[in-house]
Amino acid sequence: MRTTVGIIGAGPAGLLLARLLHNAGIDSVVLESRDRAYVEQRQRAGILEQGTVDVLRAAGAAARMDREGIPHDGIELRFDRRRHRVDFPALTGGRSVMVYAQTEVCKDLIALQLAAGGPLHFEAEALAVEGAETENPSIRFCHQGREDVLECDYVVGCDGSWGVARKAVPADVSQVFERTYPFGWLGILADVPPSHDELVYARHDRGFALLSMRSPTVTRAYLQVPAGTDAADWGDEEIWDELDRRLETDDAWTLKRGPITAKSVTPMRSYVHEPMRHGRVFLAGDAAHIVPPTGAKGLNLAVGDVVTFARALVELRETGSDARLEAYSATCLRRVWQAERFSYAMTTMLHRAPDATGFEDRIQLAQLDRITTARPAETDLAEGYTGFPLD
Structure with a gap:
């Protein structure tokens, strides 16, 4: 051949x-x-x-x-029970x-x-x-x-x-x-409409959480877990309860729950x-x-x-x-x-290391606060997320 x-x-x-x-x-x-x-x-x-x-x-x-x-057209950042939307087109010239x-x-x-x-x-x-x-x-x-x-x-x-x-x-x-990270992602697919119309990235003292989707009727979500975790060790309700805790806000937002059809752990x-x-x-x-x-x-x-x-x-x-x-x-x-x-x-910025100290927690919160209050920092995130030039 x-x-x-x-x-x-x-x-x-x-x-x-x-x-x-x-x-x-x-x-x-x-x-x-x-x-x-x-x-x-x-x-x-x-x-x-x-x-x-x-x-x-x-x-x-x-x-x-x-x-x-x-x-x-954007993602939502959550931390300290606060919500902040990053508007991609407004920050990147339409991307x-x-x-x-x-x-x-x-x-x-x-x-x-x-x-x-x-x-x-x-x-x-x-x-x-x-x-x-x-x-x-x-x-x-x-x-x-x-x-x-x-x-x-x-x-x-x-x-x-x-x-x-x-x-x-x-x-x-x-x-x-x-570099190998001391944590992974426990990911699920669930037959339930997404709880938010854009992706949600949450920093929480218990660990990171991500709320995503595969379609208007299928939710994709992730939890930070220790490296080496077996997905079978997590029950369905335990997963939903932990997502609820890590995604909590001070407003009336609620997490939609449904049948989990797949779960797996991704190393980082x-x-x-x-x-x-x-x-x-x-x-x-x-x-x-x-x-x-x-x-x-x-x-x-x-x-x-x-x-x-x-x-x-x-x-x-x-x-x-x-x-x-x-x-x-x-x-x-x-x-x-x-x-x-x-x-x-x-x-x-979003994951809590197993040996994190109070100082490191405050640094993460300061980084997030900078992104949500300073346009240049927010623009850097939006440009990185929507992609670097192919040339």
């Missing part, structure tokens, strides 16, 4: 890259180790930045998102975000790829990336019980933090920067691998970086990576210049580190 771009991973990054390349007339093959049902059902991010929304629309992949997605689950993005992109794109192979496990420093790297993979080789001009690893693409970058040129981690390119192998999304979910940046960073790569390849074809390809890692990392900064700031 041979193609111009071999893509490992059919998450949103790999699928979107295949779509962008197809639209540009560049052939690709996507290899995904899981089956289609798994890819279309795995629960991940639900917030799309303005730039991601714009890219999906330009790629012809936004018809269902525009019908079923929920535009959001906003879209609530549309990653599962739905993947379904849309898979349908487009199978209908009009290049090959997409499910249950095709990439075993190794070879020849990264040559002009013809290859992916050794196993599909339908036999081993095969996909020869490429370029390989893009969208295969997550435990995938094989990153192993193609030699250890002596790799640098890893990471910050991770960056540098460089994001070695030879003709390029890393994108979780293969290169992970952010805690507080800033809603994971999927959106992956989109930025593949847009950068696709634009660089188009420029090479049209002008003969590989300057953008050569700059891929540096270009992406500037945006990555801004997103890491933003996610770290949101996480440390």
Whole structure:
């Protein structure tokens, strides 16, 4: 088998890259180790930045998102039983975000790829990336019980933090920067309409809480819990009671309760691998970086990576210049580190560490008070949340 771009991973990054390349007339093959049902059902991010929304629309992949997605023009911050709304368009020159689950993005992109794109192979496990420093790297993979080789001009690893693409970058040129947090998120899905029409981020002495949604009839909510917590240890009513406590306000707001249909615990981690390119192998999304979910940046960073790569390849074809390809890692990392900064700031401002002191509590409250009383601080949050430029 041979193609111009071999893509490992059919998450949103790999699928979107295949779509962008197809639209540009560049052939690709996507290899995904899981089956289609798994890819279309795995629960991940639900917030799309303005730039991601714009890219999906330009790629012809936004018809269902525009019908079923929920535009959001702000978020609400809660602390000390107070409520403060951050108005995104007013602070960012009109930018906003879209609530549309990653599962739905993947379904849309898979349908487009199978209908009009290049090959997409499910249950095709990439075993190794070879020849990264040559002009013809290859992916050794196993599909339908036999081993095969996909020869490429370029390989893009969208295969997550435990995938094989990153192993193609030699250890002596790799640098890893990471932080593991002593808490995680207990997340639930519940068959009940959201209790608020925008996301609510709450800082509380008992820990962080987030009130979100998946649709007008499905609530998504999270509680800060100690690292290593088993979701099964939390009863449904216990979860609702704790959300009630952490989201409490001094007005008449009430939390709507309903049947919990799913619960899980997400660990909190910050991770960056540098460089994001070695030879003709390029890393994108979780293969290169992970952010805690507080800033809603994971999927959106992956989109930025593949847009950068696709634009660089188009420029090479049209002008003969590989300057953008050569700059891929540096270009992406500037945006990555801004997103890491933003996610770290949101996480440390809203979550209470297990060993937090009164001093640290007061610092968190002072940070929140600054955002709610000083327009420059509020603008910085709104600009970070709605997304950093893709260029």
